[in-house]
Amino acid sequence: MDHISSFIENGIIEFGPIIDKKKCAELYEDVLKTRDWSENLFRSQEEVEKDPKFDKANPGLGVFNLAEKYDLSFIEDNEIVKDHLERILGLDYEILLKKFICGVPPNWVPKWLMPEATRKVGANMGRWIKPEYRDITYFRGLEYHQDLIDHPGQTGEYVTFYVYLDDVDIGMSALNVVAKSHMYGATMFPHCLENEDKEACTIDYGPDENHMTTLNTKVLPAERGYAFLWSSITLHGTRPQTSDKARISLRYTFKKNDNNKKNELINDLLNSSEGPLTTEEGRDDINLETFEQVKFDKVLR
Ligand SMILES: O=C(O)CCC(=O)C(=O)O
Ligand SMILES: [Fe+2]
Numbered sequence: 001m002d003h004i005s006s007f008i009e010n011g012i013i014e015f016g017p018i019i020d021k022k023k024c025a026e027l028y029e030d031v032l033k034t035r036d037w038s039e040n041l042f043r044s045q046e047e048v049e050k051d052p053k054f055d056k057a058n059p060g061l062g063v064f065n066l067a068e069k070y071d072l073s074f075i076e077d078n079e080i081v082k083d084h085l086e087r088i089l090g091l092d093y094e095i096l097l098k099k100f101i102c103g104v105p106p107n108w109v110p111k112w113l114m115p116e117a118t119r120k121v122g123a124n125m126g127r128w129i130k131p132e133y134r135d136i137t138y139f140r141g142l143e144y145h146q147d148l149i150d151h152p153g154q155t156g157e158y159v160t161f162y163v164y165l166d167d168v169d170i171g172m173s174a175l176n177v178v179a180k181s182h183m184y185g186a187t188m189f190p191h192c193l194e195n196e197d198k199e200a201c202t203i204d205y206g207p208d209e210n211h212m213t214t215l216n217t218k219v220l221p222a223e224r225g226y227a228f229l230w231s232s233i234t235l236h237g238t239r240p241q242t243s244d245k246a247r248i249s250l251r252y253t254f255k256k257n258d259n260n261k262k263n264e265l266i267n268d269l270l271n272s273s274e275g276p277l278t279t280e281e282g283r284d285d286i287n288l289e290t291f292e293q294v295k296f297d298k299v300l301r
Pocket of ligand 2: 145
């Protein structure tokens with residue numbers, strides 16, 4: 001299947017090794033030099049207890065963002081990338097956000113934090129990281145979600161594009177995608193998912209428990225330079241990090257220009273889904289930053 005058909009049918013593109021490996025390696029080495037990648041990234045127990053807030057725990061567009069300090073034209077001007085983004089989003093697509101993501105290995109997590117970090121596995125770890133290192137995003141695995149929740153108020157006319165800067169094996173929080181999961185449109189987080197079969201690579205998903213479909217999952221370990229793309233309503237996550245080696249990747253959100261009224265492929269995909277295209281209505285609990293609270297509320301109800 002070609003990439004565009006894969007996007008329309010599955011909501012996902014596996015581009016393969018399209019990004020210059022040598023440049024990925026150079027960038028990776030440069031990023032490694034920016035800090036002591038270890039337990040040292042974490043705030044002390046005293047600091048966290050004194051001030052448990054996690055305001056501004058994420059890099060933003062133009063705001064304390066390490067990825068914006070590098071020349072990434074080897075990715076952004078890559079002909080295959082540009083060609084596909086133009087076909088999906090239209091000629092004048094924009095970068096909504098680019099940032100480095102770090103899959104944090106268990107051996108970095110301070111002992112005192114381990115119980116809490118394990119209970120909240122899948123939460124953004126930014127709150128526990130020293131403010132000076134919050135120019136990238138830190139995870140230790142992330143539950144299945146749609147990236148629609150990252151940008152409340154947006155219509156979903158955007159895609160996530162992901163580049164592995166180093167070889168990623170299965171223990172390094174490899175990406176995990178659910179093919180065709182855009183079919184129900186925007187659904188509530190935490191999503192209605194059951195019976196994940198890791199061997200058969202299937203999972204049951206639906207807008208509610210009475211309307212479930214079995215879909216295929218795919219874990220994406222791959223070498224440096226591999227790139228992936230998925231829609232804003234495609235379910236994906238990462239397995240909790242088990243390897244002692246961190247994963248440092250680059251993640252983009254590319255969006256259709258607001259002034260572009262043309263129906264591009266992104267609109268065909270969104271319109272092909274059966275469900276709503278936004279989860280905005282009265283919901284402020286869907287941001288990844290606060291998602292463990294959502295789970296907690298659900299248990300209480
Ligand atoms: O790399 C990760 O752990 C998170 C990937 C992801 O789902 C995202 O960045 O939207
Ligand atoms: Fe995501």
